Amino acid sequence: MMNVNRYAVLFEPVQIGPLIARNRFYQVPHCSGLGHLRPQAEAAMRAMKAEGGWAVVANQETEIHPSSDLSPASEHRLWDERDIPALRLMTDAVREKGALSAIELVHNGNHSPNLLTRAPVLAPSDMSIDSLYPKQARAMDKEDIREFRRWHRSAAQRAVDAGFDIIYVYAGHRMTLTQHFLLPEYNNRTDEYGGSLENRARLIRELLEDTREVVEGHCAVAMRFAVEEKRGKQGMQAQEEGRAVVEMLAELPDIWDVNISDWSNDSATTRFEPDDGYQNEYIKFVKDVTTKPVVAVGRLTSPDMMVAMVEKGIVDFIGAARPSIADPFLPSKIAEGRIDEIRECIGCNICVSSDSLGIPIRCTQNPTMGEEWRRGWHPEKIEPKGSEEEALVIGAGPAGLECTMQLAKRGYKVTLAEGSDELGGRALRESRLLGLNAWQRVADNRIYDLKQRANVQLFLESRLDANQVAELDIANVFIATGARWRKDGVGRSARKPLIPAPDMILLTPDDIMSGIFPDNGPVLIYDDDQSYIGGVIAEHLAARNLEIIFVTPAGVVSPWTTHTLEQARVHASLIEHGVDIRTSHMLSKAGAGECEVTCVYSGRQKTIKCRSVVLVTERQRNNSLHNTLLAMRHSGELPGVKTLELIGDAAAPGLIADAVYDGHMAARNFEMDPAHAASQIYRREIPSLELI
Numbered sequence: 237m238m239n240v241n242r243y244a245v246l247f248e249p250v251q252i253g254p255l256i257a258r259n260r261f262y263q264v265p266h267c268s269g270l271g272h273l274r275p276q277a278e279a280a281m282r283a284m285k286a287e288g289g290w291a292v293v294a295n296q297e298t299e300i301h302p303s304s305d306l307s308p309a310s311e312h313r314l315w316d317e318r319d320i321p322a323l324r325l326m327t328d329a330v331r332e333k334g335a336l337s338a339i340e341l342v343h344n345g346n347h348s349p350n351l352l353t354r355a356p357v358l359a360p361s362d363m364s365i366d367s368l369y370p371k372q373a374r375a376m377d378k379e380d381i382r383e384f385r386r387w388h389r390s391a392a393q394r395a396v397d398a399g400f401d402i403i404y405v406y407a408g409h410r411m412t413l414t415q416h417f418l419l420p421e422y423n424n425r426t427d428e429y430g431g432s433l434e435n436r437a438r439l440i441r442e443l444l445e446d447t448r449e450v451v452e453g454h455c456a457v458a459m460r461f462a463v464e465e466k467r468g469k470q471g472m473q474a475q476e477e478g479r480a481v482v483e484m485l486a487e488l489p490d491i492w493d494v495n496i497s498d499w500s501n502d503s504a505t506t507r508f509e510p511d512d513g514y515q516n517e518y519i520k521f522v523k524d525v526t527t528k529p530v531v532a533v534g535r536l537t538s539p540d541m542m543v544a545m546v547e548k549g550i551v552d553f554i555g556a557a558r559p560s561i562a563d564p565f566l567p568s569k570i571a572e573g574r575i576d577e578i579r580e581c582i583g584c585n586i587c588v589s590s591d592s593l594g595i596p597i598r599c600t601q602n603p604t605m606g607e608e609w610r611r612g613w614h615p616e617k618i619e620p621k622g623s624e625e626e627a628l629v630i631g632a633g634p635a636g637l638e639c640t641m642q643l644a645k646r647g648y649k650v651t652l653a654e655g656s657d658e659l660g661g662r663a664l665r666e667s668r669l670l671g672l673n674a675w676q677r678v679a680d681n682r683i684y685d686l687k688q689r690a691n692v693q694l695f696l697e698s699r700l701d702a703n704q705v706a707e708l709d710i711a712n713v714f715i716a717t718g719a720r721w722r723k724d725g726v727g728r729s730a731r732k733p734l735i736p737a738p739d740m741i742l743l744t745p746d747d748i749m750s751g752i753f754p755d756n757g758p759v760l761i762y763d764d765d766q767s768y769i770g771g772v773i774a775e776h777l778a779a780r781n782l783e784i785i786f787v788t789p790a791g792v793v794s795p796w797t798t799h800t801l802e803q804a805r806v807h808a809s810l811i812e813h814g815v816d817i818r819t820s821h822m823l824s825k826a827g828a829g830e831c832e833v834t835c836v837y838s839g840r841q842k843t844i845k846c847r848s849v850v851l852v853t854e855r856q857r858n859n860s861l862h863n864t865l866l867a868m869r870h871s872g873e874l875p876g877v878k879t880l881e882l883i884g885d886a887a888a889p890g891l892i893a894d895a896v897y898d899g900h901m902a903a904r905n906f907e908m909d910p911a912h913a914a915s916q917i918y919r920r921e922i923p924s925l926e927l928i
């Protein structure tokens with residue numbers, strides 16, 4: 237039995253201005269792709285965190301005025317009083333579950349392109365806007381600054397009216413006007429808002445004072461501030477101006493929420509920042525400079541590290557965005573000593589990708605994230621079983637493990653058969669590649685759970701064929717047999733197979749993950765998948781001192797990773813590893829000792845000497861077992877099988893997050909009548925036709 241008292245310090249109440257937070261767990265603001273377009277989903281998602289034990293639950297950045305319009309991204313919006321009811325949904329729901337709610341007011345300055353409102357874009361100085369749209373921001377004059385302060389004050393008042401307890405002033409992520417004023421690179425003004433640090437920080441001071449006045453001591457005022465930019469002398473440094481700003485404004489806010497900038501540094505992935513608590517070295521000075529409570533983040537999932545951070549005086553609150561997404565019940569699990577049940581964030585940033593894609597948030601570890609309202613899913617609760625029938629799950633990758641776990645939680649007796657000698661499928665295989673070690677947590681969490689359950693039987697080295705499935709005669713069969721990488725070059729850019737010369741060695745990511753490596757170089761990696769795996773394999777092989785040529789039809793290396801905030805790092809890492817990068821080229825021939833590549837624009841061909849090729853193009857579904865079983869069922873050979881469902885990568889190869897989600901959905905919904913299921917996909921938030 238775990239000694240729960242070991243973590244008692246995490247459950248002490250802490251004062252924030254006029255308020256008391258019930259413990260030290262603080263969900264800092266994070267984007268969700270729900271926002272003003274999906275306010276009911278947003279409210280339900282935030283309320284789930286409150287139910288899971290977080291003392292403070294913040295919303296996401298909330299635009300204060302039409303000149304800060306992030307469309308088509310769906311953040312929150314508080315342009316006028318008509319936006320209050322949508323936000324009140326959240327504050328009511330969060331309060332009902334015993335937590336304080338916080339709102340992150342923002343003006344995004346030149347980071348907001350104002351594509352919906354077509355309002356002028358504002359900045360400290362004339363400059364291009366921060367997105368690829370041919371438009372420039374204009375320098376704010378004194379009247380603009382007065383107006384801006386008025387907008388912020390009015391928004392703060394509306395936030396009070398919407399029921400928020402904590403109101404933010406936000407200068408971080410290189411995305412906010414206040415931070416732009418602070419950075420000399422953005423601010424070349426010669427008036428009292430430019431020049432000295434005191435002048436550049438003036439606007440932040442004014443907003444803090446204005447907000448204090450508006451809330452009149454009834455709400456707390458939070459300052460979210462990026463103390464460091466990780467750009468050396470070119471940017472803000474924690475020990476230079478970062479510290480000076482905190483010193484200057486030390487006692488003005490009721491709480492300091494500190495982090496590092498830009499977003500890719502703040503929400504660093506485990507691939508590039510493997511250690512939890514990676515922001516501590518930058519933010520640790522803050523508590524020495526202010527008497528106000530401090531909250532900070534850094535993918536904090538280990539309760540021991542949390543305790544150490546509080547006891548060493550680094551923070552007062554354990555801040556979390558991603559750990560609270562992966563496990564909304566993290567505080568409750570620690571409180572109850574259920575440490576092994578924590579679903580640890582793997583630091584993959586699939587949640588982040590939802591924001592740039594403008595879609596509801598999703599998470600690799602937590603398939604219920606973003607589904608609280610529209611599907612009514614709860615991360616810790618599931619409907620009890622609908623019958624006494626048993627279930628058979630074939631394949632123990634992310635889809636099979638999740639499906640088995642949820643079926644078992646529902647009370648079904650489940651048999652899980654895995655063909656190989658290990659549980660985990662691609663989560664385990666991919667975790668063996670350089671930088672992806674933390675992905676193993678997808679398997680670990682589920683295997684731990686399954687091993688506690690008496691109603692689950694796990695069989696390794698049990699590659700089932702259709703006759704064996706028929707003999708088992710189990711009513712509900714879920715086939716999660718995964719997918720394998722193609723070896724014929726077919727992919728996005730080529731629908732016809734490549735015919736290689738007989739002595740050219742062709743490999744796939746599956747070979748590399750199984751430990752089959754090219755003997756020596758040069759190795760040509762052909763990435764037509766264009767997600768993350770091609771870049772990972774290039775790093776993995778380059779780290780073995782192989783000479784690597786990376787060829788991709790894309791214009792940049794691993795373009796998908798832009799959405800996970802990694803693309804620039806991937807490209808830099810390949811350069812660091814000495815990889816020869818050739819973008820905008822297709823692989824057209826794999827000859828004897830050399831390959832021919834063709835420019836996707838000009839059709840010009842080049843020859844590249846290489847001894848082997850790793851083809852990262854497309855995956856083929858392992859669906860033959862399913863096809864055979866379907867045929868048998870059709871001819872009446874499987875009388876006892878009621879459900880025959882193909883799930884995960886075997887149904888549609890995608891992200892690990894998609895496979896987990898699919899396994900989860902199957903376990904929840906398989907008893908639904910298909911006609912009913914189709915009409916009940918999920919609840920939708922349909923815009924009102926009322927004229928307002």
Ligand code: ADP
Nearest residue numbers: 631633634635655661662699700718884885895
């Ligand atoms: P997913 O991402 O959909 O979970 P994976 O490729 O990660 O898919 O996992 C599929 C798993 O299924 C692998 O561990 C593989 O060994 C296993 N498998 C494939 N075919 C069979 C089979 N016929 N019987 C049992 N296990 C199988």
Ligand code: SF4
Nearest residue numbers: 581582584585587599
């Ligand atoms: Fe963590 Fe990945 Fe989930 Fe985001 S999607 S919370 S990074 S596990």
